[in-house]
Amino acid sequence: MGLWEIMTAQRTWWHLEGLKKKPSDYDISTSKLLYYTNRGFEVHTPSGEWLLTQQKNCPLQVTDWEQFRDPRETTYTKYTMLQNEKEIYVDGLLRSVDETGYDQRLTPQWLATLSGILGPILYPTHGLQMIAAYVGHIAPSGRLVVTCALQAADEMRRTQRFAYRLRQIQITHPKFAQSGKALWQEDPMWQPMRMAIEKLLVTYAWGETITALNLVLKPAFDALFLTQLACLAERSGDEILTKVLASLEEDTRWHREWMQAFVTFCITESPKNAMFVQSWIEKWVPICDAAIAPFLSLFETKGASVRTSVRQLQNKLWREAGLEGISA
Amino acid sequence: MLKRDDWLDLARKLDWDFSYVEEREVFPEEISGSPWLTAETWKDWDEPYRTSYTEYVKNQSIKEASVHAVRDAVGKVEDFQKHDPSWINGLKLHAATLALAEFAAVVGNLRAARFGRDSAWRTTALLGALDELRHAQIPLLIMHELVRWDPQFDWTHKFFHTNNWIAIAGRHLVDELLITSDPMEFAVGTNFVFETGFTNLQFIGLSTMAHAAGDRMFEKMVKSIQTDEARHAQIGHPVLQKIIAHDPKRAQYLVDKWFWRNWLFFAVITGFSMDYLTPLKHRTQSFKEFMQEWVLDQFKRSLEEMGLALPWYWQQFLDAIDTYHHMVYASAYTYRATTWFNFALPGPEERTWLQEKYAKTWPLFDPIWEQITNRWRKSGPGVEWYTHGATPVTFCNLCQLVLCGGSPERNSAEVITRGARKYVFCSKPCRWIFESEPERYEHHKDVVMRILSGEAPGNLFELLRYFDLTPSIWGKDVAGGRYPWMQLSKG
Numbered sequence: 001m002g003l004w005e006i007m008t009a010q011r012t013w014w015h016l017e018g019l020k021k022k023p024s025d026y027d028i029s030t031s032k033l034l035y036y037t038n039r040g041f042e043v044h045t046p047s048g049e050w051l052l053t054q055q056k057n058c059p060l061q062v063t064d065w066e067q068f069r070d071p072r073e074t075t076y077t078k079y080t081m082l083q084n085e086k087e088i089y090v091d092g093l094l095r096s097v098d099e100t101g102y103d104q105r106l107t108p109q110w111l112a113t114l115s116g117i118l119g120p121i122l123y124p125t126h127g128l129q130m131i132a133a134y135v136g137h138i139a140p141s142g143r144l145v146v147t148c149a150l151q152a153a154d155e156m157r158r159t160q161r162f163a164y165r166l167r168q169i170q171i172t173h174p175k176f177a178q179s180g181k182a183l184w185q186e187d188p189m190w191q192p193m194r195m196a197i198e199k200l201l202v203t204y205a206w207g208e209t210i211t212a213l214n215l216v217l218k219p220a221f222d223a224l225f226l227t228q229l230a231c232l233a234e235r236s237g238d239e240i241l242t243k244v245l246a247s248l249e250e251d252t253r254w255h256r257e258w259m260q261a262f263v264t265f266c267i268t269e270s271p272k273n274a275m276f277v278q279s280w281i282e283k284w285v286p287i288c289d290a291a292i293a294p295f296l297s298l299f300e301t302k303g304a305s306v307r308t309s310v311r312q313l314q315n316k317l318w319r320e321a322g323l324e325g326i327s328a
Numbered sequence: 329m330l331k332r333d334d335w336l337d338l339a340r341k342l343d344w345d346f347s348y349v350e351e352r353e354v355f356p357e358e359i360s361g362s363p364w365l366t367a368e369t370w371k372d373w374d375e376p377y378r379t380s381y382t383e384y385v386k387n388q389s390i391k392e393a394s395v396h397a398v399r400d401a402v403g404k405v406e407d408f409q410k411h412d413p414s415w416i417n418g419l420k421l422h423a424a425t426l427a428l429a430e431f432a433a434v435v436g437n438l439r440a441a442r443f444g445r446d447s448a449w450r451t452t453a454l455l456g457a458l459d460e461l462r463h464a465q466i467p468l469l470i471m472h473e474l475v476r477w478d479p480q481f482d483w484t485h486k487f488f489h490t491n492n493w494i495a496i497a498g499r500h501l502v503d504e505l506l507i508t509s510d511p512m513e514f515a516v517g518t519n520f521v522f523e524t525g526f527t528n529l530q531f532i533g534l535s536t537m538a539h540a541a542g543d544r545m546f547e548k549m550v551k552s553i554q555t556d557e558a559r560h561a562q563i564g565h566p567v568l569q570k571i572i573a574h575d576p577k578r579a580q581y582l583v584d585k586w587f588w589r590n591w592l593f594f595a596v597i598t599g600f601s602m603d604y605l606t607p608l609k610h611r612t613q614s615f616k617e618f619m620q621e622w623v624l625d626q627f628k629r630s631l632e633e634m635g636l637a638l639p640w641y642w643q644q645f646l647d648a649i650d651t652y653h654h655m656v657y658a659s660a661y662t663y664r665a666t667t668w669f670n671f672a673l674p675g676p677e678e679r680t681w682l683q684e685k686y687a688k689t690w691p692l693f694d695p696i697w698e699q700i701t702n703r704w705r706k707s708g709p710g711v712e713w714y715t716h717g718a719t720p721v722t723f724c725n726l727c728q729l730v731l732c733g734g735s736p737e738r739n740s741a742e743v744i745t746r747g748a749r750k751y752v753f754c755s756k757p758c759r760w761i762f763e764s765e766p767e768r769y770e771h772h773k774d775v776v777m778r779i780l781s782g783e784a785p786g787n788l789f790e791l792l793r794y795f796d797l798t799p800s801i802w803g804k805d806v807a808g809g810r811y812p813w814m815q816l817s818k819g
Contacts, residue, residue, distance in 0.1 A: 091382065133454060185344055202353045202354055
């Protein structure tokens, strides 16, 4: 029998044959990647029991988690290409700092402000990385695993870019941001944020974890330490940081986009899911508000309330996902 | 630009002392691993690669472009059709056991990216998770193209979703090793034993053969994957060192357990390919020679360096290198319809080669192939069932593979009774692993138990359906018994 003789009508994977279009690379390489979700595990280990229990006990339930899609349809290839482009751009910005004696021109007042942010902020961004990785490992669909893993990687990018910039400034200003860990652990300004991150680290019911992370805390954290900080940097004559932050902000825009798609999917599947998500939002909003409160005055300008703009951003995200907003 | 070492540690060493929650809440022992050690114990953890995010996306995007360029050049159906059918069937075996297992490793790595006890470990594990995503997606994208040519390639994706006996065995391993082990066990079982201990067999051994066979796509794929593995495998060593320092018995146990479990996996996957499915003219070394050159010496050396003993079953393992994969291959050949790929029948030249490479043990196997060959001669080509078994076989209650321990003369199966149930094992090490942690394994239903409980049918034909096989998929002789040598040497 020649090999061509066994040619069949089958054109794609077994589970994509009903697809009415030619499967994309995203369809081919991200669908049904978790084989255990309906059958469980062949062995019983403590970590395996933990995973199954968290999946089973999650109030968010849909008929088929496989139907969730990342709106950007991010595959590994697409991700590395996209992020490499961004990193080349940021490298160019940072290189220009070395070439132009840029850091000598930063004002003492701006350096003092930035010092109190760039040192400690590496710890909460690492925390955000850990929390995204947690949801990724527990997620009941392969596509959710992938989005969470890539979001965690974006947080690594942010942490490393902050660390790089910090060290770069230290070359010109050796005393800059020397006590990041101490500020993170002791400065009253950072303590409500630290409490929020630590509490979220031990929030193991993954539906609540991802809601608190991507619908409440991160939109506020990112608005403050990317968008608002970028404006402050611009006002303080640090246009390089403004541009670096804008590139990092692009990553977080995707985090909000896929999260919105995820929530919309959950609510469309079952309106009950909206109730759960809403209750988690209500639980975490006060914690988040307290976490960002100490920083608001830092970013305030006349006639513009940062608190209001953060809440507007959150409300927009919630409403577009099909949830209710909360007054500022 | 700053040198990496001037700034990277600022972003890698980010553990802090918790005030609002307990350390044990953030890192519960059940999910972060044993022995549970304080953060203080872990703070000097390091690995040598120290890759930054920027370097990662730069290097990986280049590697991706390079793999896709080869895929565009030689990854079409027509390109694969040029290869020897035996080689193609080795590919089917590999592809099926690769893609979704790699994705399982994404989950394991993400757990380590959260529950690994040091921030540098967590960061490297996160890059590991991304690597494994790559290793799942590359074969899925490449092999998808081939489904329209040969539906057996559908099992690249389908395999782990089925009740096929090899899939049950595969899941039994992958579930424990990659998806549900805590980060410490994962670091020993996956990073140290599997990735640094065994994968050279694939990356060096099999890619050499792919090169010889002219399969540039497969060669490119495994070589590209290897450069990722080499990086994230480095997690294993420093984690194992901590376990050795605080609980040497557990360290030895984890190494012994995972060396044996991984060995059985590679014996089947790589052993089949190297000694049976790679066309003779493309074979550069035997499976045994590759094991000796790329696994044994290096593994023994790293155990010595770490102050660990060789696994207690070492002599038995050395004996198994000469026999085990030959036992399983002969058994699987005669039950080939229970698999999703086709098997090559070793002809006179292959058997002479095997005799040369396995001088001591091949005389035990040669008569089996002589008998199978004679049956093919008697039936004529195309009559698969004349050289096929018909009664269901027995599986090991640990590894879930057929009872193929020992040699054709002396099977090494062991039986124990626990409560009302009898358990059978292919070997002493499988029995030892089971009895060391029975709570992990005792509830598992093997194929025989599924048949006895009515969950699976007892009749072989119906059982094939339970295994998710149809006539167009199930395994056959790769030439349907039409071997030129069979005619030439007739009579």
